[in-house]
Amino acid sequence: MSKNSGEVKKFTGYHATIMIVSFFAVVITVNMIMARFALSTFSGTVVDNSYVASQKYNQWLEQARTQKAHGWTVSPAVRKADKASITVTGPDGAGLQSATMEALAEHPIGRTEPFEISFANIGEGEFQSIEPLPEGRWKLKIIVSQNDNMMRVVRDIR
Structure with missing residues (x-):
């Protein structure tokens, strides 16, 4: 054994x-x-300096109230081919004709540097980016201007 x-x-x-x-x-x-x-x-990082952001908070609230008083509506951003498309309507529901739009495109997690995008008003308040938008998810920080009125919004696009 x-x-x-x-x-x-x-x-x-x-x-x-x-x-x-x-x-x-x-x-x-x-x-x-x-x-x-x-x-x-x-x-x-949500904000680079929280103290400075807290000092501007009331100013941001006032800007938001002013923007809301314009009565403008900004649609979600959609991708048409390789361009971004956004529609802006006034309080009457008609597209803003004499407005201008520009945006800053940022990658949501900062993998690339932000870049500016110009938009052309192609009619009925529809704005289409002049520059192509790279594939992937982007955060667009949009500024819409008409005369002395301005609106800032953020839209995601995939």
Whole structure:
């Protein structure tokens, strides 16, 4: 009969130590990888300086009230071929004819530098970007102007 056939191996302190160290090594490694991914895809910054933003808060609220008083409606941004298209209507529901529009296109997680986009009014208040918009998801910071009135809106486009 073989010597090993009836023997049971003992669980020693050495085995427990190896298991505990291995467990924590896996946990720490996964945490480090996840933290690396989180920091490389989102900076965590909503505003660069929260104190300055808090000082401008009331001014922003007043601008929002003024914009609302214009009665303008800005449609969601849609992609037509490789261009962005947005419709702006006045309080009567008709498209704004003599308005101008410009925008700043930003990648939502900052993978590329922001760039400006010009828009042409192609009729009935529909504005189409002159420059092509690269594929992917973009945040458009839009400024619509008509005479002395101005409206700022943000629209996402995919």
